[in-house]
Amino acid sequence: MYGEEVWLKIQELKRLTEELEGKPLISGEDKTELKRCAGELLREYNAYKAENINFKAVVDNLVEGVYVTDRRDVTQYVNPAYLKHTGTQREKVLGRTVQEIVDEGILYREPQNGEQRKSTPDVLKSRDGHVIRGYVTSIPAFDEGGDLRRVIVSVFDTQKLKIREDTSLHRHGGEEPIEIWEDFGKEGDNPMIGSDPSMRKIKRTILRAAPTDVTILITGESGVGKEAVADKIYQFSKRGDGPYVKVNCAAIPTNLLESELFGYEKGAFTGANPAGKAGLFELADHGTILLDEIGDLSPELQIKLLRVLQQKELMRIGATRPTRLDVRIIAATNADLKKKILEGKFREDLYYRLSVVLVDVPPLRERKQDIGRLTGYYFEKYCLKHGRKLRLTDEARMLFQSYEWPGNVRELQNVIENAVICSEGEQVEAAGFSERLGFETPPTAGEPFSLQSALDSYEKGLIEAALAETGGVRRAAAFLNVDPSTISRKARKFCIRIEHKDK
Numbered sequence: 006m007y008g009e010e011v012w013l014k015i016q017e018l019k020r021l022t023e024e025l026e027g028k029p030l031i032s033g034e035d036k037t038e039l040k041r042c043a044g045e046l047l048r049e050y051n052a053y054k055a056e057n058i059n060f061k062a063v064v065d066n067l068v069e070g071v072y073v074t075d076r077r078d079v080t081q082y083v084n085p086a087y088l089k090h091t092g093t094q095r096e097k098v099l100g101r102t103v104q105e106i107v108d109e110g111i112l113y114r115e116p117q118n119g120e121q122r123k124s125t126p127d128v129l130k131s132r133d134g135h136v137i138r139g140y141v142t143s144i145p146a147f148d149e150g151g152d153l154r155r156v157i158v159s160v161f162d163t164q165k166l167k168i169r170e171d172t173s174l175h176r177h178g179g180e181e182p183i184e185i186w187e188d189f190g191k192e193g194d195n196p197m198i199g200s201d202p203s204m205r206k207i208k209r210t211i212l213r214a215a216p217t218d219v220t221i222l223i224t225g226e227s228g229v230g231k232e233a234v235a236d237k238i239y240q241f242s243k244r245g246d247g248p249y250v251k252v253n254c255a256a257i258p259t260n261l262l263e264s265e266l267f268g269y270e271k272g273a274f275t276g277a278n279p280a281g282k283a284g285l286f287e288l289a290d291h292g293t294i295l296l297d298e299i300g301d302l303s304p305e306l307q308i309k310l311l312r313v314l315q316q317k318e319l320m321r322i323g324a325t326r327p328t329r330l331d332v333r334i335i336a337a338t339n340a341d342l343k344k345k346i347l348e349g350k351f352r353e354d355l356y357y358r359l360s361v362v363l364v365d366v367p368p369l370r371e372r373k374q375d376i377g378r379l380t381g382y383y384f385e386k387y388c389l390k391h392g393r394k395l396r397l398t399d400e401a402r403m404l405f406q407s408y409e410w411p412g413n414v415r416e417l418q419n420v421i422e423n424a425v426i427c428s429e430g431e432q433v434e435a436a437g438f439s440e441r442l443g444f445e446t447p448p449t450a451g452e453p454f455s456l457q458s459a460l461d462s463y464e465k466g467l468i469e470a471a472l473a474e475t476g477g478v479r480r481a482a483a484f485l486n487v488d489p490s491t492i493s494r495k496a497r498k499f500c501i502r503i504e505h506k507d508k
């Protein structure tokens with residue numbers, strides 16, 4: 006007697022109990038017995054409900070990815086969250102062995118231990134260039150005879166882990182664990198690598214400002230990652246499912262930029278589309294627009310943009326009525342806008358409207374702590390992309406640390422990709438980059454050259470690199486096999502700032 010039947014019976018019993026309540030013919034004992042019966046039935050019904058929960062529907066709706074294989078490693082089930090994390094499709098994996106899937110390059114999964122429960126961070130990667138990170142737990146399920154029946158793999162989206170840890174961090178006011186800040190972003194997207202204090206601050210700002218609708222101005226040298234910051238703001242905003250329109254204001258000729266941004270009405274000017282055209286702002290309605298190189302905006306367009314910011318509406322060219330807009334504006338520039346204001350080239354009121362939140366991304370040379378991780382990430386990425394199995398030598402890594410990277414992360418990417426493609430052996434040596442990076446360039450005859458200054462420059466680079474790599478004078482000294490006092494003395498001589506302290 007289960008389900009509906011039990012329920013009806015309980016209702017009947019309840020009704021009877023209430024009816025008999027107060028009637029003299031039924032004894033107290035009978036009433037107690039009736040109540041006991043009803044209670045028992047209710048318990049039975051609840052047990053039935055618990056046993057028959059639709060667990061598949063539950064697992065289908067989990068935030069964690071779940072992947073189940075049988076004992077021969079054949080995929081039996083994957084939940085939607087798993088497919089989302091890995092960007093793969095159900096039909097590509099169901100009924101297939103993990104090995105087949107890995108061999109085809111649909112997915113890369115580091116070896117899992119099928120015999121024991123195991124938790125490992127960072128074990129999922131897709132081979133299409135994205136590195137996917139998740140916290141993975143594999144649980145083998147055995148039958149009564151002790152034989153392995155299936156393996157249940159659950160993947161925790163580390164992005165969620167990061168945000169949860171971040172909030173707990175603020176609650177407890179503790180020191181942030183570095184790994185939270187290493188990569189930053191949803192799985193499958195470009196990570197934003199950086200655990201240098203300046204980058205951590207930027208990531209905290211992104212987490213705080215993204216869910217609001219405030220205007221954000223991102224400044225910094227070319228190639229530092231301004232667009233990468235804007236992408237994260239978009240991802241973490243409430244508009245993450247809405248349109249995201251990116252406009253490089255410097256790339257569109259000034260005479261076209263107005264119609265591109267604001268659109269025009271029909272017959273607005275000769276040569277225009279007779280039906281009129283919506284501008285990029287309108288295409289970004291209910292979403293986000295990134296105005297890159299905002300410093301290049303003409304004075305006329307600055308006024309039009311101010312109107313969009315102040316009144317949340319725009320005038321198409323040739324229009325008589327404004328169009329209402331709901332767009333979140335992010336602006337970016339590598340120009341010094343304060344200087345442009347002083348020179349009368351940029352409106353001060355626009356600057357303040359744009360920079361409600363200001364994110365200044367420092368150049369790579371000011372966050373040397375991140376060079377190692379960025380190098381590792383891009384080296385792995387380009388090796389995968391170009392199908393090469395290479396090793397980056399320690400000397401090459403050191404060289405990277407001591408270089409100033411005027412082109413910032415973009416230059417680092419290019420140098421690494423070039424080395425991955427061009428290197429002939431099995432490892433990428435420092436010599437492969439040194440000339441490109443301007444190290445050890447042999448002097449040409451007749452050029453003024455001092456051996457001492459070349460040696461000083463090399464020594465300075467090595468000490469800076471060792472300090473950045475090891476994080477302290479004593480450890481840098483051990484690394485270079487010299488006395489700590491030598492490091493301190495040379496740091497003074499070469500004006501190297503020592504920010505790191507040995508613990």
Ligand SMILES: Nc1ncnc2c1ncn2[C@@H]1O[C@H](COP(=O)(O)OP(=O)(O)OP(=O)(O)O)[C@@H](O)[C@H]1O
Nearest residue numbers: 196197198199227228229230231232233339414415
């Ligand atoms: N912290 C980071 N971690 C990983 N990759 C990064 C990081 N910052 C930047 N990049 C990568 O470096 C490249 C250049 O970054 P981006 O285009 O965001 O720089 P930018 O400051 O907008 O440059 P520009 O001023 O020239 O437009 C991109 O491919 C980006 O993904």
